[in-house]
Amino acid sequence: MAALLQPGMCVRHPQRPDWGLGQVQSSIGNRVTVNFEHAGKVVIDLSQVDLTPDFAPRHDH
Template sequence: MTASAPYGMLYPPGSLVRLPGQPDWGTGQVQSVVAHRVTVNFEHGGKRMVHADVVDLELIAPPQSFDDDD
C-alpha cells in the first residue's frame, strides 16, 4: 500500500476490522479516518489509533447501510 492510498475508502467509518498483530483485542469498529490515521474502537483493546501506512487492518465487514432493509 502506498502513502497516498485512500484509507477512508478502504476502512470507512463503521467498518468492522481486526488487527492481525493483536488478536486478543478482538473485533474493532472504525470510528474515523484522517490521512493514514485510523481510529478503531476494539472490543477488548479499547480505542486505538492505527497508522494504516505501517499496519494492515483486516477488513471483516463494511459498514451496514440502513437502506438495505427497504
C-alpha cells in the same frame, strides 16, 4: 487501504488478535481510530499496520 476503511466498518488487527473485533470510528489520511472489543479506542497508522476488514455477519443479542 485507508480509502477503503469507512466509519462503522469492522476490522481486525492482524498482529493483535487478542484485541478482538474493532469498529472504525474515523479515518484521516493514514490514521484510523478503531474501537476494539478488548483494547478500547486505538489510533492506528496504516503505513505501519494493514488492518483486516471483517465482513462476517454480526449477531448482536
